[in-house]
Amino acid sequence: QVQLQESGPGLVNPSGTLSLTCAVSGGSISTTDWWSWVRQPPGKGLEWVGEIYQSGRTNYNPSLKSRVTISVDKSKNQFSLNLSSVTAADTAVYYCARDGRLNSHYAMDVWGQGTTVTVSS
Amino acid sequence: QSALTQPPSASGTPGQRVTISCSGSRSNIGSNYVHWYKQLPGTAPKLLIYDNNQRPSGVPDRFSGSKSGTSASLAISGLRSEDEADYYCAAWDDSLSGVVFGGGTKLTVL
Numbered sequence: 001q002v003q004l005q006e007s008g009p010g011l012v013n014p015s016g017t018l019s020l021t022c023a024v025s026g027g028s029i030s031t032t033d034w035w036s037w038v039r040q041p042p043g044k045g046l047e048w049v050g051e052i053y054q055s056g057r058t059n060y061n062p063s064l065k066s067r068v069t070i071s072v073d074k075s076k077n078q079f080s081l082n083l084s085s086v087t088a089a090d091t092a093v094y095y096c097a098r099d100g101r102l103n104s105h106y107a108m109d110v111w112g113q114g115t116t117v118t119v120s121s
Numbered sequence: 122q123s124a125l126t127q128p129p130s131a132s133g134t135p136g137q138r139v140t141i142s143c144s145g146s147r148s149n150i151g152s153n154y155v156h157w158y159k160q161l162p163g164t165a166p167k168l169l170i171y172d173n174n175q176r177p178s179g180v181p182d183r184f185s186g187s188k189s190g191t192s193a194s195l196a197i198s199g200l201r202s203e204d205e206a207d208y209y210c211a212a213w214d215d216s217l218s219g220v221v222f223g224g225g226t227k228l229t230v231l
Contacts, residue, residue, distance in 0.1 A: 048220040061219050107156040107171035114165050
């Protein structure tokens, strides 16, 4: 049973870089699945940030693309999110999720518990 | 403003059947599969329906999904108190080359 665990600073300074890691346990990151980041601002809905494949291929939300980098470390079985030039609008719960291949299509079938990141000085 | 449009709220009494709609466009729902997620307060979302109408193992058959054109629906029959949650639809968008979510629907069991 694959499990995901987010980790990283809970507080980031404005204009700084938000960095989070998602550790994958109970399975390998080197599968046919994609690995995503999703965020949820306080009291608001879900927003897809981006995703990565084991090869390093990525897809990003166009509204965040200029500031987002998602990377994978297969040796550590984890993937990471970097979001630069953050503002208060980036304050959110950040979830990592597995985009599992179900019936030849992808859906986020495994989620981490989420980690709260606040942007404030 | 979300790419997929859901009603902000829905409600029903125990035992009733409720439906939640999700409206999109040709580039997302019209061209790709729709998935539904359930989120209880303070917890991570959980996959409820994938590929328009498929239930993951463990999801009761009270939950069903459908899609027609650029719209999709989630139906919950035999409503129970534990169904009270936020529900989100999602789909891949070919124009954005990314996943889009609906704004979410808060379901209240009266």
